Amino acid sequence: MSGTHKNHLDIEFVRSCFPAFEEPLAAKTAFFENAGGSYVAGPVLEKLMHFYRVNKVQPYGECEILRVAGEQMDAGRQTMADLLGVASNNITLGASTTQNFNTMAYACSAIVNKHSEVIVTEQDHEANIGAWERLCRRSGAKLVIWPADPVTGELSLESFEQLLNKNTAIVCMTHSSNIVGTINPVAEVISLARPLGCRIIVDGVSFAPHQWPDIPQLQPDAYCFSTYKTYATHLGVMYTATDFAQSLDPQCHYFNEGYPQKRLDGAGPDHAAIAALDGLGDYFNASYHHHFGSTDNSDNSLYEKTQSIAALMHAHESELCAQLLSGIKDLPLRIIGRNRMEGREANIALTSETHTSQALSKALAAKDIAAGHGHFYALRLLEKAGIKDTEDGVLRISFSHYNNARDVERVLEALAAIH
Numbered sequence: 489m490s491g492t493h494k495n496h497l498d499i500e501f502v503r504s505c506f507p508a509f510e511e512p513l514a515a516k517t518a519f520f521e522n523a524g525g526s527y528v529a530g531p532v533l534e535k536l537m538h539f540y541r542v543n544k545v546q547p548y549g550e551c552e553i554l555r556v557a558g559e560q561m562d563a564g565r566q567t568m569a570d571l572l573g574v575a576s577n578n579i580t581l582g583a584s585t586t587q588n589f590n591t592m593a594y595a596c597s598a599i600v601n602k603h604s605e606v607i608v609t610e611q612d613h614e615a616n617i618g619a620w621e622r623l624c625r626r627s628g629a630k631l632v633i634w635p636a637d638p639v640t641g642e643l644s645l646e647s648f649e650q651l652l653n654k655n656t657a658i659v660c661m662t663h664s665s666n667i668v669g670t671i672n673p674v675a676e677v678i679s680l681a682r683p684l685g686c687r688i689i690v691d692g693v694s695f696a697p698h699q700w701p702d703i704p705q706l707q708p709d710a711y712c713f714s715t716y717k718t719y720a721t722h723l724g725v726m727y728t729a730t731d732f733a734q735s736l737d738p739q740c741h742y743f744n745e746g747y748p749q750k751r752l753d754g755a756g757p758d759h760a761a762i763a764a765l766d767g768l769g770d771y772f773n774a775s776y777h778h779h780f781g782s783t784d785n786s787d788n789s790l791y792e793k794t795q796s797i798a799a800l801m802h803a804h805e806s807e808l809c810a811q812l813l814s815g816i817k818d819l820p821l822r823i824i825g826r827n828r829m830e831g832r833e834a835n836i837a838l839t840s841e842t843h844t845s846q847a848l849s850k851a852l853a854a855k856d857i858a859a860g861h862g863h864f865y866a867l868r869l870l871e872k873a874g875i876k877d878t879e880d881g882v883l884r885i886s887f888s889h890y891n892n893a894r895d896v897e898r899v900l901e902a903l904a905a906i907h
């Protein structure tokens with residue numbers, strides 16, 4: 489079968505790579521809670537189990553069992569760097585993105601003062617607002633909010649340009665919001681802000697599971713995402729450009745400051761979770777060779793292969809999400825964000841005119857469809873969008889590439905039945 493699926497994702501192959509589907513619970517569930525955390529690819533699970541079974545020791549040392557544990561962790565870190573097309577020294581592995589943003593904001597004390605301005609967006613997850621708000625409180629810098637449109641939830645470049653000035657030290661923005669789903673103009677922000685000496689820090693948590701980020705092309709100063717949403721273990725990955733990292737206040741033990749990959753590592757996360765990242769490389773590699781053939785471009789780097797296979801994944805998800813959007817267009821629902829797929833991710837947040845979001849979530853759950861409700865830590869955005877009961881919040885239907893057309897039909901049937 490390999491090499492026969494260049495133009496579309498082979499969904500049967502994909503699902504066969506996720507052991508969860510062999511379990512009764514996942515097998516009966518149409519899973520649309522992917523923005524909360526995805527299922528784990530088989531090769532990741534294998535590496536995780538191997539580390540815990542064989543090498544669960546303090547890694548790095550003279551004895552073989554210690555040395556081999558360290559090698560597996562190095563392989564996990566290197567694979568993540570290869571998947572992203574960046575150097576392993578530019579990667580910090582933290583317990584989560586929330587932790588990485590907090591660490592980054594502390595490190596940025598070195599580059600802000602009471603005259604500085606820090607721009608955050610109203611669209612962001614609180615992880616990428618609160619850390620900067622606290623930095624501003626500590627340093628006396630001014631926090632500037634890039635407002636979201638109250639109707640569409642979107643960010644406009646025009647309003648960004650009005651906020652940007654010579655005092656802007658840092659812009660923190662989401663690549664795509666976990667509620668609105670629109671892909672934000674990060675490249676344009678970089679080209680406007682960088683000439684002013686400003687640093688651009690991107691939250692890719694909601695983007696990376698849908699379209700693997702292209703960091704060499706985008707060239708942000710920092711880029712963060714969470715691997716428990718990209719089919720792997722529970723970690724936060726933070727890319728930091730070398731010159732930016734060097735300008736920051738190290739957040740590690742003083743004797744580790746000479747190790748670039750440790751400078752922003754405030755607390756080393758689970759060793760096995762790091763080692764298991766190597767399995768994500770195996771998954772992308774196997775998917776690439778299944779779809780594009782084992783001889784076709786087999787010399788391509790893991791970064792190039794991942795970009796190719798991620799494009800197929802994205803196209804598959806987008807097609808399914810378009811099926812959802814078209815199927816709900818006549819129901820009394822408000823979609824927060826675009827009601828079409830152009831320029832957006834397959835992550836739909838909506839409210840109903842006739843039911844609470846909790847009632848929708850319960851109705852779906854009764855049919856073994858997983859889709860949560862609430863504010864998903866984007867509380868400020870929901871308030872701006874005029875959603876009165878933010879605890880009830882929105883119903884969020886977030887896709888992964890392993891969803892299939894039947895999953896979408898089940899959601900459509902359930903939403904039509906309740907309305």
Ligand SMILES: Cc1ncc(COP(=O)(O)O)c(C=O)c1O
Pocket residue numbers: 523524583584585586587613615616662664665666691693694713714723724
């Ligand atoms: C857009 C976005 N940013 C940041 C975060 C925080 O990530 P973590 O859970 O790894 O701290 C999340 C988590 O859901 C998110 O959706």
